[in-house]
Amino acid sequence: MYENTYYPQETLRKALTTSFVWMALGLLVTAATSYLCYSTGWYLWMLTSMPMIGLLLFIVQIGLVFAFQSAMQRSTATGIKVLFMVYAVTFGISLTSLFYTNSQAQLTAAFLISAVYFICLAFIGLTTKKNLNSIGMICVIGLTVLIISQAVMLLFGVSFDTRMISIVGLLLFTGITAWDIQRMNKILYLSNGDVVSQEKIAIYMALELYLDFLNIFLYILRLLGYNRD
Template sequence: MNLYSVYSPDRIRKAVLNSFGWMAGGLVITGAVSAVLYSSGTFLNMLYNVPMLSLILALAQIVLTISITAGIYRMKESTMKVLYVIYAATMGVSLTSLAYVYDLGTIALAFVVSAVYFLCLVAIGYTTKMDLTRIGTICIGGLIALVITQLLLILFHVPMMVRLMSIVGLLIFTGLTAWDIQRLPVMLEQAEGTMMEGKLSIFMALELYLDFINIFLYILRLLGSRSSNN
């Protein structure tokens, strides 16, 4: 059974566009923050003045993610929006370091490829009649295994196979993205007409935002490792 059969076309379109609008807004904020910090040289000053900046940002992003996820039942929608904007801004600070590791042309190419790739996944998740729940569950398990593997490799100073890890990560987020797209209208339908509807839009926007960022990072690593070997 098609998971979208319970919706009217207008309802599906409105639900998807609302979350995607917030997702796109988050990406704009992230890109703008990174561009300003890099072009002005502020990022290097921040690294110099705050040696543990990367750790602080990582912890802040974890706290923000948990807050948005756990607070969906008790937070105001406006509060969730503010936290989401803050999260996107902190991610912009974190991703500024990429400009010092990769060529700007490679970063731009990776973003374009990621955008096209993401849109293809949107089309798949939006139109497929196959229930992707099981695939999503498998991908979550794969993501946990990937994170643990990477941590162990770093802990024991084992050289990581960047391409292999990037391909595996990209495959995992391919499944997660298609699953998130498919379950978006289902979750919104369950909250239709309640205060939860707007909150779920922000929550799913964060999910889609993270899907895109991870796809971008894995594609960038693939393109970056390839260009460095040429």
């Protein structure tokens, strides 16, 4: 049975609103950063000046994730928000390459499809009475296997079907997204009514949803690119 450890609807609604607002702000910062890097030519300049910029950004992003987790215990809600925005900027720089490999129409279509898809998943996560813990964990394990498999295939030069990888990845993030939204209730329950903790949790969940949305967007973009080719 699904354990009813839910917070009052007003508290949950406020936390969800905060999370979705900050997720949207993160996506806006990422999109603006990518467009500026592309339109000003700064991204190409970085690639020329610092050929290892991709690896550097990846390391910085990993460091920010660890810093984010540590800040949940030690920092203020403001500090966590700053880390989230910095992470969104670095991700925006990383995604600038999409402007060189995809048309603006394709990027727009992928974003709109992702938005509708994400809203549907959010609705499912908020309204379903079924406990999605087991589904979420299975999807996380599946995603880990998918990432490792891709790494091994690239290492040994084994070809793989981009379309199939995209479909599998999209299905996995379908489960993870619905699970992330549902589990906010349980995470809020652990805050024991602390307003500051609830704000931190809302920003933490904003980061989770931000990453879920971006991964859904990237997999849908791959599928659109595959169909165009």
